[in-house]
Amino acid sequence: MEIRWLEAFVAVAEELHFGRAAARLQLAQSPLSQTIRKLERELGVTLFDRSTRSVALTPAGEALLPHAHRVFEELELARQSTRAVSGVFYGTVSIGFSGALNHLTLPPLTRAVRQRYPEVTLKLVGRVMTRDGVEQVERGALDLAFVALPLDPSPAVTTRLIAREPLGVALPVDHRLAAESAVDLVDLADDGFITTPGAVGSGLQEAGLRACVNAGFRPRVVQEITDPFMILTLVAAGVGVALLSAEVADIMPSGSVYVPLRGEPTYLNHAIAWSADNPSTVLKAVLAVAEEVLPTPD
Known part of the structure; x- marks a missing residue:
């Protein structure tokens, strides 16, 4: 069995079309078909059901x-x-991230990796919430994911804390509390909240719910959306208010303001997650860079 036979098999298996697979391999269709037949004879099985359609x-x-x-x-x-x-x-190295919540952590890492290892390609996958990121790391679809702690224990996933940010509230500029220097969360108990969906395992959603419960109420959710920056956009549009970590304070869109919360802070704990079983030497190099540019906070 030759490697090129397997390469031909994978191309046809993924394209499910001999013409497209031949173009992908820069071959004529006839030699490709002959290669597949050689592989089938070697294995003694039929690998594809072929028809004219x-x-x-x-x-x-x-x-x-x-x-x-x-x-x-x-x-x-x-x-x-x-x-x-x-x-x-x-x-x-494929990296999953959520978006606006990683605007202070993702860029330093990607810049440092590109400067140090210019031959390394970073595949960045956006709108990845915590649970989805962990699952993709577990099955090898992602090498690294930005997630929130705590996580459900997983023997296949290793995490490291890289930042801790207190939650504050994003308000429309015409909100009754928008001009305050800080607000008590309980004063927002009657407001509608915009949040990330709980079903996707969002650390932001869990931290926000915990903060509201500690303040004595359960939030009335009026909109769920996976993109944190879109949450800010909806806040600016007057759809509701949102609990977000302090790192978004400097990227608030026009029509919205960020106001800190009074009292005992609730933190969003940012982390990176990867599989210790991943044998990639490139991932290990990226993790070493991350240790330098995103050290674990005291």
């Missing part, structure tokens, strides 16, 4: 695909490892 994986093809992916993942890791010995890192 469609191509589909057979059960044998479905069984082979994850192993074929793993072969190429191992080859890439081998390439990375051999070059890392000489201090040269290349490859891709």
